[in-house]
Amino acid sequence: MHNKIETELETNIRYIESRFEGCADAVMRRILVGDEKLGMYVVYMDSMYDRDFIDGVVLKSLLFDRIQLPDQNAGQVIFNKYLATADVKETNRMEMLIDEVLKGNTAILIDGMAKAMIVSSKNLPGRGVSEAETEVSVRGSKESFTESFRVNTVLIRRRIRDTRLKSRQMTIGVRSKTDVALMYMEDLVRPEMLKQVIRKLESFKIDAILDSSYLESLTEEKWYSPFPQYQSTERPDKAASALLEGRIVLVVDNSPMVLLLPTVFACFFQASDDYYDRWDAANFVRILRYAAAFFAVLLPGMYIALAGFHPEALPLSFALSFAASREGVPFTLPVEVVVMELAFELLREAGIRLPGPMGSTLGIVGGLIIGQAAVDAHIVSPVVVILVALTALSAFTIPNDLFASAFRMIKFYFIAAASIGGFVGLTAAVLTVLTHLSGLKSFGIPYMLPFVSAEMAPKGKWQDNIWRMPLGKMYERPYFTRKGHRRRLRKEKKNDIR
Incomplete structure (x- = not known):
C-alpha cells in the first residue's frame, strides 16, 4: 500500500486521484505560487469545508499576495509564514491525509516536501442545539445533544469546567471511521473500569459505527439479556451529572444520544426533574x-x-x-x-x-x-x-x-x-x-446494587436510590465512584460575624 507521502508531487497526485476516482464531491486543484515556480496541490470535499476560510484566507494569501520564496525550504516557509494563522498540522502518511479530507479538512501538498499540511476547515451541515424530545424536563436545561461530535463534547465541557475532565478520542469503523470520545473525571473514575471499557472498544473491528447503539450492542457483557446494560441520554446535564458520579460517557459522532456506563437497575427510574x-x-x-x-x-x-x-x-x-x-x-x-x-x-x-x-x-x-x-x-x-x-x-x-x-x-x-x-x-x-x-x-x-453486594455500596448507598435525600443531605457520591473520593458535599463552618 502506498502509505508514505513522496517528495515528488506528481507521484502523490496520481495516487490521490486514483483513490478519489469516481468521487464527484472530491475537489482537487493544482496551483502555482512564488512567480509560478512552486507547484502545490489542494484537496478537499465539496460542501464539507469552510469555503470562506479556505478561499478567502488560505488560498488568497498564497495566490494573490506577492510571495517571495527562497530556493531551498520553500515549503517550510509557506507553512510557517503564509499558513501561520490557520489551524495546521503536518503528516507524512497518505492514509491520514485521505482520512482528514473525508472528515472535511483541507490537505495541501507542496512539490519537494515529503509531507502534507492538513488545514482545519471542517464545516459539516447539521442541525443546531434544540430542545430535548424524549427526556422532557419542566425545570432545568432544555438543551439536547445533536449529531455533531464536537458540539456534543462542548455541551458537556461547558457544564464541567475542570481540567480533570478528560476526553480520550478514538476512531472506530474500518469504512465509517467514526469519532468516539470516551469522557471521564480523572480523579473519580475507577481505573480498572476505565481499562475494561477501553479494552472492549478495542476488541473488535467493524465496517461502520452509525449510531451509539452499535457500541452498546458490541460491548455489552450479556447480549441475550432484555435489560439494557448501558444508559442512554440526550440531555447534556444528565451526562455531566453522570461524570461527577465517577461514570464514563461515550460520545459517538452522528448520534444525538450518548451512552452512560456503568449503570444499575435504579438508574432507569431516575429523571432529571427528580433533582x-x-x-x-x-x-x-x-x-x-x-x-x-x-x-x-x-x-x-x-x-x-x-x-x-x-x-x-x-x-x-x-x-x-x-x-x-x-x-x-x-x-x-x-x-x-x-x-x-x-x-x-x-x-x-x-x-x-x-x-x-x-x-x-x-x-x-x-x-x-x-x-x-x-x-x-x-x-x-x-x-x-x-x-x-x-x-x-x-x-x-x-x-x-x-x-x-x-x-x-x-x-x-x-x-x-x-x-x-x-x-x-x-x-x-x-x-x-x-x-x-x-x-x-x-x-x-452488579446490576441490582445496592440490593446485592453490600460491600460495594458502603455509607450513603440509600441517599439516591428508591428515594433521594434533600440535596443538603446527599454527602456521598454513588457506588460507581473510586474509593476515597466519594465525598461530594462538605459544609463549611463560618466564623461568627459581630
Whole structure:
C-alpha cells in the first residue's frame, strides 16, 4: 500500500486521484505560487469545508499576495509564514491525509516536501442545539445533544469546567471511521473500569459505527439479556451529572444520544426533574414509577392467575363481576389478554412511525375505538380493556424507553407462566427474572446494587436510590465512584460575624 507521502508531487497526485476516482464531491486543484515556480496541490470535499476560510484566507494569501520564496525550504516557509494563522498540522502518511479530507479538512501538498499540511476547515451541515424530545424536563436545561461530535463534547465541557475532565478520542469503523470520545473525571473514575471499557472498544473491528447503539450492542457483557446494560441520554446535564458520579460517557459522532456506563437497575427510574424539584415531590413521583413498573410487568399475569386459577382468593363481589364481564367472550382468558396486549402494542408502534400529531392522535383515538368495538362485539371483556390500558399507561411512566421495552417483553413471559401454572407459575417466572438480574453486571458493577453486594455500596448507598435525600443531605457520591473520593458535599463552618 502506498502509505508514505513522496517528495515528488506528481507521484502523490496520481495516487490521490486514483483513490478519489469516481468521487464527484472530491475537489482537487493544482496551483502555482512564488512567480509560478512552486507547484502545490489542494484537496478537499465539496460542501464539507469552510469555503470562506479556505478561499478567502488560505488560498488568497498564497495566490494573490506577492510571495517571495527562497530556493531551498520553500515549503517550510509557506507553512510557517503564509499558513501561520490557520489551524495546521503536518503528516507524512497518505492514509491520514485521505482520512482528514473525508472528515472535511483541507490537505495541501507542496512539490519537494515529503509531507502534507492538513488545514482545519471542517464545516459539516447539521442541525443546531434544540430542545430535548424524549427526556422532557419542566425545570432545568432544555438543551439536547445533536449529531455533531464536537458540539456534543462542548455541551458537556461547558457544564464541567475542570481540567480533570478528560476526553480520550478514538476512531472506530474500518469504512465509517467514526469519532468516539470516551469522557471521564480523572480523579473519580475507577481505573480498572476505565481499562475494561477501553479494552472492549478495542476488541473488535467493524465496517461502520452509525449510531451509539452499535457500541452498546458490541460491548455489552450479556447480549441475550432484555435489560439494557448501558444508559442512554440526550440531555447534556444528565451526562455531566453522570461524570461527577465517577461514570464514563461515550460520545459517538452522528448520534444525538450518548451512552452512560456503568449503570444499575435504579438508574432507569431516575429523571432529571427528580433533582430540580423539591425532594419530597421527587420521592413521591419516583416511588410512583416503581409502582407503575410493577403493574406494567405483572398486572396481566396476576389477573390471569386470580381470575383463571385462583378465583377463591378474590372477594365474592369481584369474582362475580369478573365472571359476568366474560359472558359471551369466545376466547380463553389468556388468549383474550394476549390479543388485547398485542393490539395495543400495534397501536403504539404505529403511533411512533406516523409523523407528528397524527401518531399521538392514532394512539388515543385508535385505542378508544378498538377497545369499545371489541367490547361491543363480545370479543373481549371490559375488565381486560381496562387492565391493558392501565398496563400501557404504567409502562409510559418509566423514563427510559429501552428499559420500558424490556418490561413490555417480560410481561408476555409472565402472562405465559401465569397461563400455565397460575400463581405457582407466575412466582417461578418472577424468581427466574430476579435470579437473572442478580447475576447481571455492567462493567463489573452488579446490576441490582445496592440490593446485592453490600460491600460495594458502603455509607450513603440509600441517599439516591428508591428515594433521594434533600440535596443538603446527599454527602456521598454513588457506588460507581473510586474509593476515597466519594465525598461530594462538605459544609463549611463560618466564623461568627459581630
